[in-house]
Amino acid sequence: MNEPETTAVSRLTKKYQATIPAPVREALQLRQGDAIAFDVQEGCVTVRRAEPLDREFARALEDTLEEWLSPEDEEDYRGL
DSSP: OOOOSOOOOOOOOTTSOOOOOHHHHHHTTOOTTOOEEEEEETTEEEEEEOOHHHHHHHHHHGGGGGGGGSHHHHHHHTTO
């Protein structure tokens, strides 16, 4: 396997959420409100910009993600 150009690290919150480090945001040209996709294959995860089909799938799941709208989430993300 080739060595990465950059290694970026982020910590998980108590709810297993993480901030996407600046080098990753820049490489993917991400902006606030953009959607990202996580591709998992054989123990390896790739993060990429979500395509329209990915976003359509995510919208279908929105109602199942209500636990992410708690006051604790607001507290965890306040400083980000």
